[in-house]
Amino acid sequence: MTRETQPFPMALLMEEKIYTITELTRLIKRNIEDNPDFTSIWVKGEISNITYHSSGHIYFTLKDEGAIISSAFFRNVNKALSFRLEEGMSIIAFGSISVFEKRGSYQLIVAQVRLEGIGELQKRIEQLKKKLLAEGIFDPRHKKKIPFLPKRIGIVTSPTGAAVRDIIKVAMRRYPNIEIVLAPAKVQGDDAAVSIAMGIAELNRPEWGVDVIICGRGGGSFEDLMPFNEEIVVRAFYASRTPIISAVGHQIDHPLSDDAADYAAPTPSAAAEIAVPIKKDLHDEIDYYILRAYNSFMSRIRELQTKLKGITSQRSFRSPGEIVYVRELLLSDVEGRILSVMKDIVNERRNRLSMIPDLTRTMFVYLRDKNFRFNRALNALETLSPLGVMKRGYAIAVDRFRAVVKSVALLEEGDAIELLLADGSAGCTVNSIHREAPFGKKIDTKEQSEL
Amino acid sequence: MDDLEKIAKKLEDGSLGLEDAITEFEKGIKLAKFCHQKLEEAERKIEILQKGGDGDVRKRxxxxxxxxxxxxxxxxxxxxxx
Known part of the structure; x- marks a missing residue:
């Protein structure tokens, strides 16, 4: 049979879909990349054909006896690696399978690499975690609050590592007069765990006066961080009576010390930021509150002055002396207290060499001006006040409605009246009425109405 | 600091009588002074603990x-x- 004689199977053409290569590859890609079997998995194998590309990416092949898989370890994730990958190395890689359409190939995109043999350690950590969890070591109810304003911070780490430098640098920048006590500790090697636990216990002694402890180290490989997964260290974190921050640099897996600490910081610098506030911000905040209080308070005083002006400008008082007297007493008291409070502020601001230097001056000038006007108002009140007159021996008579009695015409014999004197009052009864001015001049009705 | 903020709010509220306003303001000034002083209490020093020959830990x-x-x-x- 030749092609010419064999008719093309038209039925097949109608029923079956013909893929383009692109469509097919996309389908494969979707099927693989969406499949959880190929996503976030651990793969064990030996490195071969490793290439360190100038872009910073690392390409290699992972192989075992039966198969190989191309792998790519991109710069943004491989820079965290603490050791160098080499030909022939046995590793466990963590990552996901991805399909490269242009080349029709699939590869492992690596996110993290561990040296083989870590599996055992990993298992031990998991077991320890379970045990400590059952004991309640990680219970959030045990967690203490990190103090708002520590005076002395304690650090447990190597005195020569990057961690201690970062913590000191950040702490001193935020709070220049902070006090720091360092308990030196080995953070790697066989006796690291014991030395860290010792440091934590030491800083818990009251004689060092530590308000908060930062314990940790800079980032490193899984093995480098192992001391912070040791039981003795985790228990020391838990047992610390002083609030303690775990400060172990890490990317993916956090150490168990993070779970037992009162606070877990991702790096030593971050721990210092949690432990130490920015002093300038706190000073500013205090000033801000007091400025707000001051402004409201002064507007209250201005209000009062306006009222005072209203009273003094009337030139006569509807209410008799008693009320004026009380107000006067209050005002002089107010004046004294305002002055003493203001003096406090001014002194306070001077001592502090304030960051808002103008405020002190403005406040001072304002205060002097206000005080001057206040005194003047008080003097005016004093002169006008019936109290001033009363002090010289005069009395004011008021009737039972406490209206000032200005004329005998308003009185009858037997009326009860009250005499207001400078230092008190006396109840009186009118015994007799004399329609004659006490100092000789007769007051007739006409004159009286003109008064 | 929280108390200080409360005082500022109370005064801004304006519902206080003059007498109370003065009392609150005085309290605020005292608190602010106390807080400022508290911030300056620490003495800026770095110490390291070291173990002596007798096994006692001392600061340096x-x-x-x-x-x-x-x-x-x-x-x-x-x-x-x-």
Missing amino acids: DVKVKPDTGEIDDDEDLQGSLL
């Missing part, structure tokens, strides 16, 4: 380069309390 003042945070000390410092 050290200098630090503020820009790098590096401990700057002439003597050899112990790396741990072991």
Whole structure:
């Protein structure tokens, strides 16, 4: 049979879909990349054909006896690696399978690499975690609050590592007069765990006066961080009576010390930021509150002055002396207290060499001006006040409605009246009425109405 | 600081009588003074604990380069309390 004689199977053409290569590859890609079997998995194998590309990416092949898989370890994730990958190395890689359409190939995109043999350690950590969890070591109810304003911070780490430098640098920048006590500790090697636990216990002694402890180290490989997964260290974190921050640099897996600490910081610098506030911000905040209080308070005083002006400008008082007297007493008291409070502020601001230097001056000038006007108002009140007159021996008579009695015409014999004197009052009864001015001049009705 | 903020709010509220306003303001000034002083209490020092020959732990003042945070000390410092 030749092609010419064999008719093309038209039925097949109608029923079956013909893929383009692109469509097919996309389908494969979707099927693989969406499949959880190929996503976030651990793969064990030996490195071969490793290439360190100038872009910073690392390409290699992972192989075992039966198969190989191309792998790519991109710069943004491989820079965290603490050791160098080499030909022939046995590793466990963590990552996901991805399909490269242009080349029709699939590869492992690596996110993290561990040296083989870590599996055992990993298992031990998991077991320890379970045990400590059952004991309640990680219970959030045990967690203490990190103090708002520590005076002395304690650090447990190597005195020569990057961690201690970062913590000191950040702490001193935020709070220049902070006090720091360092308990030196080995953070790697066989006796690291014991030395860290010792440091934590030491800083818990009251004689060092530590308000908060930062314990940790800079980032490193899984093995480098192992001391912070040791039981003795985790228990020391838990047992610390002083609030303690775990400060172990890490990317993916956090150490168990993070779970037992009162606070877990991702790096030593971050721990210092949690432990130490920015002093300038706190000073500013205090000033801000007091400025707000001051402004409201002064507007209250201005209000009062306006009222005072209203009273003094009337030139006569509807209410008799008693009320004026009380107000006067209050005002002089107010004046004294305002002055003493203001003096406090001014002194306070001077001592502090304030960051808002103008405020002190403005406040001072304002205060002097206000005080001057206040005194003047008080003097005016004093002169006008019936109290001033009363002090010289005069009395004011008021009737039972406490209206000032200005004329005998308003009185009858037997009326009860009250005499207001400078230092008190006396109840009186009118015994007799004399329609004659006490100092000789007769007051007739006409004159009286003109008064 | 919280108390201070409360005082500022109370005064801004304007519902206080003059007498109370003065009392609150005085309280605020005292609090602010106290807070400012509290912030200056710490004495800026870096100490490192070292173990003596008798096994007792003592503190020792050290200098630090503020820009790098590096401990700057002439003597050899112990790396741990072991």
